[in-house]
Amino acid sequence: MSKNILILPGDGIGPEIVAEAVKVLDVVNQRFDLGLNMEHALVGGAAYDEFGTPLPDVTMDKARAADAILLGAVGGPKWDNLEDRELRPEKGLLGLRSGLELFGNLRPAILYPQLADASSLKPEVVSGLDILIVRELTGGIYFGKPRGIRTLENGEREGYNTYVYNESEIRRIAKVAFESAQKRGKKLCSVDKANVLEVTVLWREVMNEVAKDYPDVELSHMYVDNAAMQLVRAPKQFDVMVTGNMFGDILSDAAAMLTGSIGMLPSASLDKNNKGMYEPCHGSAPDIAGQGIANPLATILSAAMMLRYSLNQAEAADAIELAVSKVLDQGLRTGDIFSAGMTKVSTKEMGEAVVAAL
Amino acid sequence: MSKNILILPGDGIGPEIVAEAVKVLDVVNQRFDLGLNMEHALVGGAAYDEFGTPLPDVTMDKARAADAILLGAVGGPKWDNLEDRELRPEKGLLGLRSGLELFGNLRPAILYPQLADASSLKPEVVSGLDILIVRELTGGIYFGKPRGIRTLENGEREGYNTYVYNESEIRRIAKVAFESAQKRGKKLCSVDKANVLEVTVLWREVMNEVAKDYPDVELSHMYVDNAAMQLVRAPKQFDVMVTGNMFGDILSDAAAMLTGSIGMLPSASLDKNNKGMYEPCHGSAPDIAGQGIANPLATILSAAMMLRYSLNQAEAADAIELAVSKVLDQGLRTGDIFSAGMTKVSTKEMGEAVVAAL
Ligand SMILES: CC(C)[C@H](C(=O)O)[C@@H](O)C(=O)O
Numbered sequence: 001m002s003k004n005i006l007i008l009p010g011d012g013i014g015p016e017i018v019a020e021a022v023k024v025l026d027v028v029n030q031r032f033d034l035g036l037n038m039e040h041a042l043v044g045g046a047a048y049d050e051f052g053t054p055l056p057d058v059t060m061d062k063a064r065a066a067d068a069i070l071l072g073a074v075g076g077p078k079w080d081n082l083e084d085r086e087l088r089p090e091k092g093l094l095g096l097r098s099g100l101e102l103f104g105n106l107r108p109a110i111l112y113p114q115l116a117d118a119s120s121l122k123p124e125v126v127s128g129l130d131i132l133i134v135r136e137l138t139g140g141i142y143f144g145k146p147r148g149i150r151t152l153e154n155g156e157r158e159g160y161n162t163y164v165y166n167e168s169e170i171r172r173i174a175k176v177a178f179e180s181a182q183k184r185g186k187k188l189c190s191v192d193k194a195n196v197l198e199v200t201v202l203w204r205e206v207m208n209e210v211a212k213d214y215p216d217v218e219l220s221h222m223y224v225d226n227a228a229m230q231l232v233r234a235p236k237q238f239d240v241m242v243t244g245n246m247f248g249d250i251l252s253d254a255a256a257m258l259t260g261s262i263g264m265l266p267s268a269s270l271d272k273n274n275k276g277m278y279e280p281c282h283g284s285a286p287d288i289a290g291q292g293i294a295n296p297l298a299t300i301l302s303a304a305m306m307l308r309y310s311l312n313q314a315e316a317a318d319a320i321e322l323a324v325s326k327v328l329d330q331g332l333r334t335g336d337i338f339s340a341g342m343t344k345v346s347t348k349e350m351g352e353a354v355v356a357a358l
Numbered sequence: 359m360s361k362n363i364l365i366l367p368g369d370g371i372g373p374e375i376v377a378e379a380v381k382v383l384d385v386v387n388q389r390f391d392l393g394l395n396m397e398h399a400l401v402g403g404a405a406y407d408e409f410g411t412p413l414p415d416v417t418m419d420k421a422r423a424a425d426a427i428l429l430g431a432v433g434g435p436k437w438d439n440l441e442d443r444e445l446r447p448e449k450g451l452l453g454l455r456s457g458l459e460l461f462g463n464l465r466p467a468i469l470y471p472q473l474a475d476a477s478s479l480k481p482e483v484v485s486g487l488d489i490l491i492v493r494e495l496t497g498g499i500y501f502g503k504p505r506g507i508r509t510l511e512n513g514e515r516e517g518y519n520t521y522v523y524n525e526s527e528i529r530r531i532a533k534v535a536f537e538s539a540q541k542r543g544k545k546l547c548s549v550d551k552a553n554v555l556e557v558t559v560l561w562r563e564v565m566n567e568v569a570k571d572y573p574d575v576e577l578s579h580m581y582v583d584n585a586a587m588q589l590v591r592a593p594k595q596f597d598v599m600v601t602g603n604m605f606g607d608i609l610s611d612a613a614a615m616l617t618g619s620i621g622m623l624p625s626a627s628l629d630k631n632n633k634g635m636y637e638p639c640h641g642s643a644p645d646i647a648g649q650g651i652a653n654p655l656a657t658i659l660s661a662a663m664m665l666r667y668s669l670n671q672a673e674a675a676d677a678i679e680l681a682v683s684k685v686l687d688q689g690l691r692t693g694d695i696f697s698a699g700m701t702k703v704s705t706k707e708m709g710e711a712v713v714a715a716l
C-alpha cells in the first residue's frame with residue numbers, strides 16, 4: 001500500500017524548510033514502513049519563473065494524483081509587480097485549494113510551554129492556549145463572482161467582489177467543525193457578521209441546523225469584530241472556531257500570533273475524503289530566504305498533521321511531534337523563537353536535531 | 359452663534375452613560391460660553407419600541423438639522439429576533455451613518471498610563487500606545503448591492519453581499535487619513551487584501567495616487583491578515599491606519615482591545631464638512647444596563663472629540679480630557695477598569711467626579 005506524497009517547496013524560505021521536513025519524513029517512512037513515495041513539483045513564483053504560470057498543468061496533475069501534498073510557502077517581492085494578476089504566486093496556491101476542493105482548513109494555535117515567553121500577551125492570558133480555527137477555504141469572497149474593476153459611466157473606476165455562500169458549502173464546513181469539536185473540548189464558536197451581512201445570516205442559520213446532529217457540542221455565535229477583540233482579551237475561552245474564508249484568514253493569523261511563535265504552527269487543508277494539502281501557517285519570508293535561518297518546525301509539524309489526517313498514521317505523527325517537543329526541551333531555537341540562555345541553531349541544524357530525536 | 363447638538367442615548371447602557379456626558383457638556387457650555395443647545399431623540403431599539411422603526415423620520419430630521427450628534431449605543435437581545443431585519447436597532451445606526459454621509463470614522467486606540475495594567479498584552483508591548491484607525495464608514499460591503507438571500511434552481515438557498523468601492527469614495531477617505539497622519543506621526547498604513555480582492559487593488563492604487571499630494575506622510579501597505587497579526591505582535595509600529603468598512607470594523611475592535619480598556623475609547627464619524635456623530639467604541643452592554651455601573655468616560659471623551667472636530671472648541675475639549683485624566687489620577691475606577699488599590703465608583707459618581715475636576 002504505497003502512498004504518493006507531492007512535495008511543493010514553493011518560494012522564499014519554502015525550499016529550505018521543506019528540505020528538513022522531507023528528511024524527517026524519510027526517517028519515519030523507513031522506521032514505520034509507511035511506503036511513502038515522494039515527488040517534487042513547482043508552484044508559485046518558482047513555477048512562474050520556469051513555466052510562465054504559478055500553477056503549471058504538470059503540477060496540478062501530480063497534485064490530483066497524490067494522496068497528500070506538503071507545501072512550503074509561495075510569493076515574494078520579485079513577482080509582486082507582475083502586471084497580469086493571474087500570474088502572481090498566490091494564484092498558484094488559490095488554484096490548488098480550489099482545484100482540489102480543499103474546503104476544510106484547520107489552523108491550530110497552540111502555545112508550546114517551552115516557548116511561553118515568546119508571546120506578546122501576558123503569560124496568564126495565554127498559558128496553555130490551544131485553539132483550533134476551522135476556516136472555509138474554497139468559497140466566500142475569495143472566489144465569488146462577479147469580481148473585477150470596471151469603468152463607470154462617469155469615467156470613474158469601481159472595484160467589486162462578491163461574498164457568497166450556498167447552504168451546502170456552509171453545511172460541509174460546519175460538519176468538519178462540529179466533528180473537530182467532538183474530538184476536542186466540545187465547544188464550537190461560529191463567527192459571522194449576521195447583524196450586517198445577509199450571507200452570514202444564512203451561515204448562522206445553517207450552523208444552527210447542523211448543530212442538531214451534534215447535541216454533544218455546544219455551539220455559540222459571535223460577531224467577527226467581537227471575536228477579534230475576544231481573541232486579544234481572553235483567547236482561552238475558545239476551543240474550536242469556525243468561519244468563512246476571509247474572516248478565517250484574519251482571525252487565524254491573529255490567533256497564531258497570540259502564541260508569539262508563528263514559526264511553530266502547521267495547517268491542513270482537506271477535501272471531503274480527507275485528502276489534504278499541508279503547509280506552515282507562516283509565509284515565504286523573502287527577507288530571510290536563502291540564509292539558512294528559517295524555522296522548519298511548522299513544516300515538520302505539517303508533515304506530522306499529514307500523516308495523521310490524510311494517511312492515518314497516528315503513530316508516526318506522534319513520533320514527530322514528540323521529537324519536536326524534545327528538541328525544544330533541549331533548548332534548541334531558530335532565530336524567530338530564540339531567547340536568552342537557549343542555543344541558536346540554523347534551519348538545517350534544527351531539522352537534523354529532530355531527525356536525531358526520532 | 360448657537361450650535362445644535364442632538365443627543366441620542368440609544369439602548370442598554372446608552373442612556374446612563376450619555377446622561378453623564380451631558381452633565382459634562384452642560385458645564386463646559388457655561389464655562390466657555392459655547393452656546394450649545396441640546397435636544398434629545400430616540401434611535402435603535404428604543405425608537406423601535408416607541409415608533410416601530412429604529413430610525414424614525416423625526417430623529418433623522420433632527421440629525422440633519424444638528425451641528426453635531428452624541429450617541430450612546432444601540433442594540434440588545436430584546437430586538438435580536440425581530441423577523442424583519444430592517445427593523446433591528448443596528449439599522450438605525452447604519453441609517454444615520456449613511457443618510458448623513460458620515461464616511462470618515464476616526465477610532466483612536468490609546469493606552470492611558472494610569473490603566474496600563476488593564477491590557478492583556480505585556481507592558482513593554484503596549485506602553486505609550488497611540489494609534490488612530492481611520493475606517494471608511496458609508497461604503498464597502500456594508501452597503502454594497504446586490505445583497506440578500508435567494509433560492510437557487512436546485513432549491514438550495516444562497517446568501518450574497520457585494521464589496522464595492524469607487525475611486526471617489528476611496529479618495530475622500532484617503533484624504534481624511536493623510537490629513538490625520540499629517541497632524542500626528544506622519545506615518546500612514548493602508549490595509550487591504552490586494553493579493554486576493556480586486557476592489558482592494560483599486561483601493562491600493564488610489565491610496566498611492568493621493569499619497570503624491572502628501573509628500574510629508576510616509577505611506578505603507580499591509581494585507582489585512584498581516585495587519586491583524588502585527589497589531590498583536592508589535593502595535594506600536596503603527597501611527598495611523600486606514601482601511602475599508604469591514605476590515606476597519608474588525609481591526610479597530612482588535613486595536614481597542616489592546617488597551618484593555620475599551621470603556622475609555624471614543625470615536626468620531628465625520629462628513630465632508632466635519633459635521634459628525636460621536637460615540638463610544640464599546641457597545642450597549644445589555645448585560646449591565648440599568649445597574650449604574652457602566653463606564654461613562656468613553657462617552658465623555660466622545661463629547662470632547664465633538665467639541666474638537668465639529669465645533670472647533672479645542673480649549674473646551676482639552677479641559678474635558680484633562681479632567682478625565684485627573685479622575686484617573688485620583689484612583690477612581692468603574693468596574694470595567696477597576697484594579698486593586700483603586701476606588702470603585704458608579705457611572706454617576708464617575709460623571710460627577712469629571713464635573714468636579716472641571
Ligand atoms: C497568500 C494568501 C492568498 C493566503 C490567503 O489569503 O488565504 C494566505 O494569507 C493564507 O492565509 O494562506
Ligand SMILES: CC(C)[C@H](C(=O)O)[C@@H](O)C(=O)O
Nearest residue numbers: 195196225433448451452607
Ligand atoms: C453595530 C454594528 C452594526 C457596528 C458596525 O459593524 O459597524 C459596530 O460593530 C461598530 O463598529 O460601530
